[in-house]
Amino acid sequence: MLPPFIIRMVIIMDKIKTLSIDLETFSDVDLKKCGIYKYAESHNFEILLFAYSINGGEVTVIDLANGEDVPIRIITSLLDKSVTKWAFNAAFERICLSIWLKRNYPEYFSSYSTSDDTLSNYLDPSSWKCSMIWSAYIGLPLSLKGVGGVLGFQEQKMKEGKELIRYFCVPCKPTKSNGSRTRNLPMHDITKWATFVSYNRRDVEVEMCIQKKLSKFPVPEFLWKEYHIDQKINDRGIAIDMDVVKQAIKMDENSKKELSKEMKKLTNLDNPNSVVQMKQWLSDNGVETDTLCKKAVAEMLKDAPQELADVLTLRQQLAKSSIKKYQAMQNAVCADSRARGMFFFYGANRSGRWAGRLIQLQNLPQNHMPDLEQARDLVKGGNYDALEILYDSIPQVLSELIRTAFIPKIGYKFIVADFSAIEARVLSYLADESWRNKVFANSGDIYCASATAMFGVPVEKHGQNSHLRQKGKIAELALGYGGACGALKAMGALDMGLSEEELQPLVDAWRTSNSNIVQFWWDVDKAVKIAIKQKTFTETHGIHFICQSAMLFIKLPSGRSLAYVKPKIGINQFGGESVTYEGVGATKRWERIESYGPKFVENIVQAISRDILSYALHTLNHYFICGHIHDEVIIECPMDESLDTICEQMGITPPWIKGLQLRADGYETMFYKKD
Secondary structure (H helix, E strand, C coil): CCCHHHHHHHHHHHCCCEEEEEEEEECCCCHHHHHHHHHHHCCCCEEEEEEEEECCCCEEEEEHHHCCCCCHHHHHHHHCCCCEEEECCHHHHHHHHHHHHHHHCCCCCCCCCCCCCCCCCCCCHHHEEEHHHHHHHCCCCCCHHHHHHHHCCCCCCCCCHHHHHHHHCCCCCCCCCCCCCCCCCHHHCHHHHHHHHHHHHHHHHHHHHHHHHCCCCCCCHHHHHHHHHHHHHHHHCEEECHHHHHHHHHHHHHHHHHHHHHHHHHHCCCCCCCHHHHHHHHHHCCCCCCCCCHHHHHHHHCCCCHHHHHHHHHHHHHHCCCHHHHHHHHHHECCCCEECCCEECCCCCCCCCCEECCCCHHHCCCCCCCCHHHHHHHHHCCCHHHHHHHCCCHHHHHHHCCHHHEECCCCEEEEEEEECCHHHHHHHHHHCCHHHHHHHHCCCCHHHHHHHHHHCCCCCCCCCCHHHHHHHHHHHHHHCCCCCHHHHHHCCCCCCCCCHHHHHHHHHHHHHHCHHHHHHHHHHHHHHHHHHHHCCEEEECCEEEEEECCEEEEECCCCCEEEEEEEEEEECCCCCEEEEEEEECCCCCEEEEEECHHHHHHHHHHHHHHHHHHHHHHHCCCCEEEEEECCEEEEEEECCCCHHHHHHHHCCCCHHHCCCCCCEEEEEECCCCCC
């Protein structure tokens, strides 16, 4: 028998500290359209292959589809908080394993939910880490194949993967040749299955290569805590009023039929929805156009004769795509009428902000109707006739009601709180633009104050020179990050009544009154270039820049860093010096991207604003946060919860940016809306 100290050594050496995991799964639910939560809760969901590595060792593949069992040691490790679980896009593995464990090993499964929360189906994310998030933190692509390509791995993700996933992981079309089956099993192609097993193993091997390669660029521990809060919010989900959703989809169908009928009557076209036919009809009636996009139709409406205006107005209503949001809700909603998985942590590569998924809460239409609740009740009750009598455009009503489909659970209310002018506050703070900071300290209106500084006369929102506030607003929104006339146009300056001749003077006036911000742009530009040229450390305005290991890092006050891959100094189209780096560009491909001071400032300001939101999510984590959009938080809470208390907590300035003038405002509601 071995001595006790030898036995203890063997136990310590054999202890599982990390598990690297990859799953191959089947479900009859469309993952891309419906999301992982609904995908995994399907009765037809199953795990086919389970590949894992213990403590970075050799990869084992468990062939569950062929009857193999996962060792109990691995099962218990999935619930052991002292074991760190790694995966690329770890949310997928965690949610799949949550449902699988609950169904197949209920005696081992446990969640982290309280009796009044809605997390009971899922494993606690606190011991999970994601190599996709690590890759994103270092400015790399968000796909295993993309990361492997950029890092130049010898062992790449296998190219056959997509075809194998199509074959084994999704339902197939029944045909005579396949015996009318609706899915492919391992026995239907043994050779393909053997390759699929290798593919599963390779994904874990590549995922571990990423960890090894990025080990000298560790993710700060506080960022993993942010990730765990994010996963908790995604697990909780947000309730959807399916009566509103179903009736909205039905009413839209009725409305489209009536609008199409009216269009046919006015135009005599076989298909008034056809762009080609509609362009020809307009041409025959004296209007030439290359496009029928929303902006082009709105422009044509300005001076169209009545008969053309009637047709173009109908065209606008027919073209409204807001109904897709209701369809996305219907697709994503889980069995308990909550939609989950809508927030993608670190989805915005340059700033680390969240990106939207599925329903895309980040770009919901705004609501401006004064009688929003009445309209909502009519839709929920299916009263199409009343809606048609009371409102000019049913598609417009349905568009404005999209937000209202999100509701708190029974007996609860929503408190919606957001930061006031967060980016303007951060920019003013960093640039030390004192007059702006005083405006924020005194709870002033930055648009009025900006117009006052630009035009040298007092501007009040509903008082003297109030007409200038709009110019202050458009300048604030368009010019903070180096924008000029083009940015003003893109922001809709001409549509708001400004003339072409007013634009450049507006740019000049804003820059003159915000000279410290302009100086900030070029101080950052200089600091970035010195860091890259000299491969050294530089600092300006409390922001640190360092170029090392073929990376440019911009360290923020929070301790988080922005990363830019393989930075270089080049020559821009105007013959001046510019900075370029590698990243995912506008084409969604990995390419070399050009940047300069104001653009880096935009990244910095948006990143700090993101960190302030993240700090607030941490502060408010004891509440049931069920959503956040840009600088806004949606909390599901008991009816007696205090709005003032939540706003006060959200408005606490993080200790790493002392002196920033921060303010949070909010409102209570029984359905989500823009107040």
